[in-house]
Amino acid sequence: MRRKAVYTTGEAASICNLSQQTIIRCFDNGQLEGFRVPGSKFRRIPHDCLVRFMKENSIPMDAMEDGKMRVLVVDDDPQIVELFVDVLETDDRFEVATAQTGYDAGVMTHQFRPDIVVLDYMLPDINGNVVCKTIRSNPELSHIKILIISGMVNPAEVKGLTEAGADDFIKKPFNIENVIDRIVELVKAK
Numbered sequence: 001m002r003r004k005a006v007y008t009t010g011e012a013a014s015i016c017n018l019s020q021q022t023i024i025r026c027f028d029n030g031q032l033e034g035f036r037v038p039g040s041k042f043r044r045i046p047h048d049c050l051v052r053f054m055k056e057n058s059i060p061m062d063a064m065e066d067g068k069m070r071v072l073v074v075d076d077d078p079q080i081v082e083l084f085v086d087v088l089e090t091d092d093r094f095e096v097a098t099a100q101t102g103y104d105a106g107v108m109t110h111q112f113r114p115d116i117v118v119l120d121y122m123l124p125d126i127n128g129n130v131v132c133k134t135i136r137s138n139p140e141l142s143h144i145k146i147l148i149i150s151g152m153v154n155p156a157e158v159k160g161l162t163e164a165g166a167d168d169f170i171k172k173p174f175n176i177e178n179v180i181d182r183i184v185e186l187v188k189a190k
Contacts, residue, residue, distance in 0.1 A: 007045045015050065016059050026053065048113060048140050055143070068095040069187045072114035074105040074131070075149070076124050084118065087176055093184070102126035106134060114144060115187045118179070121150035121161065129164040136165035145186040149174060 004011070009027065013020040026032040027043050032053045034045035045053075054061060071094050073084040081098050088096040097112040099105040102123045109117065117135065121128040128148050135141045148161050151172040158169050167186050170179055 132164035
């Protein structure tokens, strides 16, 4: 099931297990971001804004649609992409999308709205630190976790990635079960 992009105040109230009036008050006082439908008094809340509101107020995420963690895998190695897709698609905790270039990663980040990006450092068009900086510079995407996976081990480059916004780094070759565990830890962390 594809999650909604925008919610009514009633839908947001149901998901958060709050009254609709509480949601309206939070919207009106700026705690819950959103927009009004042009020419009407109706309020609408984009998915990312509702998720941010829920996390900021420690509201359980259980009621969010299917509750699946959305993982964007960005790697130009088809075997690695296939490995992640095979493992993640058979685990009902995840919904997965893929990209092979930094440009495609940007497009898919906006379209798919992942909870986490599993990112190869060396892409054909740009390096992972550019993708990290791009995601971190957009307030609507800044909550997305970024897990870099690469064969490079230069400590200065790893430090540069964390400074660019990466949440963690795993060296290739890797154990897929360990990577899946780390994905879950990062997504569930605030």
